[in-house]
Amino acid sequence: MDKLTIQKELLKMFGPDRLLSDELDLMYYSYDSSFLTKLESTSPYAVVFPKSTEDVQQILRFAWANHVNVIPRGAGTGETGGCVAVEGGIVLDLSQWNQIVDIDQKNMQVVVRPGVIHAELNNELAKYNLFFPPDPGSSLMCTIGGMVANNASGLRAVKYGTTEQYVLGLEVVVPNGDVMITGGMKSRAIKNVSGLNLTKLMVGSEGVLGVITKIRLRCFPKPRARGIALAVFDNLDDAPATVLDVYQAGILPSGIEILDGSAIKAVNEFKPHIQLPDAEAILLFEVDGNPPSVEFEGNVIREMAGKRARSVEWSTDPQRMAKLWEGRSVTAAAASRVRPDGSRIFAGEDISVPLSRVADVLRAIRELGRKYGIQVVNYGHIGDGNVHTAPVINPENPEEVEKVLQLVDEIHLLAIEMEGTTTGEHGVGAVRRRYAPLEHGLAHEYMLKTKQAFDPKGIMNPGKLI
């Protein structure tokens, strides 16, 4: 079916207020936060704003009957081009469908529509002393639907895990327009092992199996206290070794972040008042819980880190904690500013390796940066081996772009070689799809078969994930 006919049909179904079909309007849907879509942008045929499960069904039935691609989209903060119609199609902008359907305080659960913003959900839950623990850096803008589809996580994944641990059930419109409920049609149970676990299959499926239209999440009680430790290292290897020491002392911090020398330099150049110590690496530990346990864990961390670190500072004072954490919170932005005529790019930004290889990987990335003559800023969630690499280039210089793409490719291959993965939390989308056979071998073929079972016509978000 041609684009104009698709637009006409959608106009009949949704009217002009819930449809974009003007060429100029459609251009705004040619990107997300990935570097890929800065380089090549493709506009969809149309953008629709569904507000009910029936809306989504209607679109999918139409698309199914006419072999038209459908691409779900949350806030478009993905780093992989996941929500972009790389092979054409209809984009469903779900970000306006943002109702919190039910806060079930008695069962510590919440039911939401896909467009609810992460930070807004937690603001609401806080009124009930609850929270939804995964905490992506994009909390202020990303949608819960996008988080579920990407199995997003964040700084506190070390202790609280990723989105999948919290999704108890989903309503999904599958490609032929049927509505499937996973996790039990009527279930509100927290533990549930009945049936094949389709909830887990859907979490992280990046929109290639269906459109997530309702989400039942488990919530946790909000911890009452927090503390932060900053440890400074002259030797890079001492940082992961200290993380291991802390774990072995029986402590599971809620977050463990690393900034290597490149990130420290970037932060100090960007915000000189922060005055991070000049070092090979710093580690930030966050612990949460009840005040006595926080104090206890803080003491253990101080003791463990003290064995190798040049200095350790521990604080539970909110102002001091904010100050200690400031270095980490500005790192992503600081990276962009290390070069006045450049910008950090989101590519090769999310590898994840075992703790035992973190130091090796950081060194290897530095070496690769030197090889290609590209400044690279490294930071990340060392607690779970997730390293964020920020190459800084002039993104409008074709030579630099070509070089950085080679660099990024090498970083991805390095991650696989070091017993890790190309992506710890940001997902695969269109940018990392080509590594799928290498990463998964035979399992990749079974992934394709699974896709075939759900979507034999291949209309759901083609060109992504697998």
Place this chain on the structure above:
Amino acid sequence: MEFKELPPVKEQLMKCVRCGKCRSVCPVFSEIGNETVAPRGHVFMVQMLRDGIVAPEQKVYDHLTNCLMCETCSVNCPSGIDIHELNAAARSYIYEHNPNLAKDLIFDTMWTNPAYLKNVVRMIWGAQASGAQSLGRKLGLTKLLPGDMPKAEKILTDIPWRSARSQLPAVSPAIGKKKFTVGYFLGCATDLLNPEVAKATVAVLTRNGCEVVIPPGTKCCGLPQIANGKMSTAQRLAIDNIEAFQKYDFDYIITDCASCSSALAVKNMELLLGTTEYREQARAFSAKVMDLTYFLIHVLDIHPPANDKAPRVRVTYHDPCHLANAQGIKDEPRELLRRIPGVELVEMKDANRCCGGSGTFSLTHYDLSMQILDKKMENIGATGADLVATCCPSCMMQLRHGVSRQGLHARLVHPVQLLSQAYEDQD
């Protein structure tokens, strides 16, 4: 000014990683909710224009003007991009390719010269006073006005007959020992719509040892022109203003209008004149420019006399975007209010969120502007304040309209009016 060579276009455009943080703070996005109005969407479109992928057409201009220029995105951008400057630059670029006679008349002539503007305002006053406005409304004549103007003319309420300029002397001597000679940049809107604010400004400054000079020949600050795609007119106005003020040896150049001070401040002057031969003059001029509340707190450190008998009033303060976002001035107006006897300052929720007025935005995008205003008014209403204080005539006009839309009883004031009253009460 070549569009592609403008510093924000040349240096900042490439820094956008489209992280989308701007989506979470933009008042327009929060109403419309689709990517075509997201600030990063505007940045993207500016890039498309620069690269020649889209042509400088009116349609693109209309997209870019779905933006209040409130600068909230710019202050929150992790990559430090002045998104509003990119947007302004693009509007001008497109406008150059799509000139419009009516707009030229408004922004190149009427709104640059206070005398002309005064006549326009007088015509409106005449219409209001004679009842012709309501007659016009009944007959549907106001519908002949362009764009959203027929709806928006409701915003222009209670226009005073006499401008501030016609009531104030060119030089007002300091009372008591003179500390400073101050050039008063009397903005168009304060002059014509809020003369009481201007009188209060002069009264408070002179009483605190300032000789206040209102230089003749000053023009509009240029902000309305920038927002309406007329950057080159704004540039010309900036030069005229610099020349009008550099004839004197002022210690400071003070303005009570947030929009004017932001237009005359270093950042904006740099955008307009940073690549021209006027650069140094512009810098010297801007170095002296200061917002009134900042001046009263940090330079004069004024403390109005204690007065136990001062009636207690609940005051809430609304942050004008051009003061809070463009200049980071948030504490000073509040501190000033706290120093006034009888004032009880109650914070509203989201005081630093745009009221939707934004100069000409409420005239060109009336319905959207009202949606944004309604949120603001809800927060104002919740404070139970008797007075709403703010430092920008555009916000005042918009909020006054909001007060009447919602049937509230709060009155709009500039903090300096309360201050001036406090001094008078003492006399």
